Amino acid sequence: MTQSNSYKTALWQQDLIEAITDPKELLELLEIDLELLPAAIAATKLFPLKVPRGFLSRIKKNDLNDPLLKQILPLGAELEEVFGYEKDPLKESSVNPIPGLLHKYSGRVLLTLVGTCAINCRYCFRRHFPYEKNNPGTAGWDRALEYIAADPSITEVILSGGDPLVVSDSLLQTFSEKLAHIRHVKRLRIHSRLPIVLPTRITEEFTQWIATVPFKTILVVHANHPHEISTEVKKALQTLSKVGITLLNQTVLLKDVNDNAETLVQLSEALFDAGVQPYYLHVLDKVQGTAHFDLSHEAAEQLHWEMSQQISGFLVPKLVCEQPGAPAKLPLLRREFYTG
């Protein structure tokens, strides 16, 4: 590495570069039986392994049931082709007017700035998404911005991915400056798992940028288990909360990770402590290779109802699923649970 590069690379970018990608190293660091290695290697051929080193410190060693480990460990089960699980269950290719842009719901567009993430979550609904083809790159931004400028009904731009916070602060700045020219855009929403899995990302420079963009700004983080909310994560989130960013969280309901009311209640409490409002609890999208994480809608509704009976209403996220063609995420509602 040259001198100039080493001083330009921020600590979080270094953390990204140094993420674990070798299954053998992961198993060794977490003291997991190497018998699992061949299956892990096979699974990474379909969807690579990627975990920031800092995330490992939140995982218990030699414990295959650790809820954070389950989210990142490549397993043989991912290779099974299960009936009903598809590669593109959301049919996103059909709502993709130009590369990197999804216009599915009224008033808002979703823009993928990059195809990569800081972590590869094994349950990810984009594990088969053609990122390379659909990554607009900075050159493609102009086409996306033209599309947004031409449609005054678009009042909110959602940056998603991949993970938009993998992008450098200077690129985020360039993007938001261009976006600011479009008068009808009122809100900028960022969906990112970085504040949770790589809290070093929340630098002073980033905080400065997000606090001063000329939009109402919403950051939707993505945490699935209370163990993910470490002291550093809490600090990073509180910093953003203090500068006036609306912080929301979405969770994916995952079998043997967070499929009990106690865990979900603790997660909501930990998030709210950190200044984050629970937003969505998603039922898993039926993506090939993730069937072992899935729960029935009935089980999801039961859990959600149990949760609702234990905490304040505003701490209970909306239980939703995604349905191709539907004009919004669909709520799951079970009124029949209460017959009293």
Ligand SMILES: *Cc1c(COP(=O)(O)O)cnc(C)c1O
């Ligand atoms: C989820 C999603 C949104 C945002 O939906 P909200 O219900 O407003 O959070 C927007 N566009 C796409 C393509 C989505 O999948």
Ligand code: SF4
């Ligand atoms: S951070 Fe989100 S988009 Fe990236 S792998 Fe995880 S679930 Fe998928």
